[in-house]
Amino acid sequence: MKRVGDSVVLLHGTGRTPRSLRGLEKRLQKAGFQTLNLAYPWRRLDIAGLANYVADALDAEGIFSGCHRLHFVTHSMGGLVAACLLGRLRKRIPVEVGRVVMLGPPLRGSEVADALSGFSPYRWFYGPAGLELTTSSDLLEGLWPDYALGVIAGTIGWPYLSGMVFIRGAHDGRVAVGRTQWQGMTDHLVLPVIHSYMPGAPVVLRQVQHFIETGSFDR
Template sequence: MRKAPESSDARCPGVVLLHGIARGSSSLRKLEQAIRAAGFATLNIDYASRTKQIGALADDIHPAIARFAERDAPLHFVAHSMGGLVARAYLAKHRPDRLGGVVMLGTPNGGSEVADLLSGSRLYRAFYGPAGLELTTAPRPDSLPTVDYSVGVIAGNRFIDPVAGIFVLPKPNDGRVSVQSAMLAGMADHIVVNASHTGLPRDGIAIAQTITFLREGHFWPFTHESKWLGSRAFDVMSAMVLTATRKRTLP
């Protein structure tokens, strides 16, 4: 396992970022930079997402997170796609004492019908490995426990692949995960943004809403679908986040 460079001001709340399957920490770089600019310390971890089952991956990332959690500040998690399942598995085993909020972007909490369709393929099994087989909608005896901490869910409703988006997944969906599947029992809040699965961590509204949830424990009640904001939606929300950040740092 490799971890990306760490931003670790002990006075700032910390945020652990977890990428999805077959991705890397670079896929969350834009999101990480925005979170860091908002006043958080970050730990953006690279882990071998295709080599082990989700529970084992949670154990692999524990040493790095345990060191990061030694800071005298709350610890939040932000995760994309399967990274949200890794976060859930991690918190079931290694929950930090000062756990803050958890934001999941496009996490298949209820599984993905795309994985259902492809999991019988030798190519799929070879490429995605043991964790890929845990992304189906089939119930599992080792299911993750119900969350008892603050979770914000961000789902996408835009798909690029028309085959999966139209013929495989329930609508609305992001091309890999349906909005329904992203939802999670016990979640504190949820929103839907006009972004594809891979585009969620780079989407301006998703980024601004992630920071809002980390600060406030809930999302702002508007998204890409708020027509009155138009193309300035991200600018408006970024200004709100920046203002809130400054107010919190003033003596």
């Protein structure tokens, strides 16, 4: 059944492409949602610049035409891009913001970025946005989610050796569970999944659809 007026924007994570969210996109399309699985230049700009890029792309792609409510599904750093877009650039979204699901978002940074951001190979590969993934980043200072936000965190850190070394407590190899939390979020779900493979895990696909449709995870 086609859901007239409901569209979903998908934002991939650092080092990934829209292909990494293709399974989620197909599931949401099958559920009746119009989707836009967007590529963005994650290495070239800081996160505010990426948020502006996404806003321009949404307009250029015509996503707002016939859309009454816009949802977002993000992975990893894509969550920070969406948070910045919806928090600082909301005026650029001329339709109602619906529900947002973030998978493994470093909302409060990552100890891996703390440990590696001083090294030139890290700065070269991750670009300006990579320097905003540290635990001392003030990127989201003064912001809070005034929309329905569901966050999924993972707890399988292997085989990410950097995560095993630098992160204490439960983590998905890149982000500690505690650092995926954000005051004001609607729901938070912890699953036994790995950071990079989270978007393709069947249990994650099911939970994302459930939140987009109902505003909560299925427990």
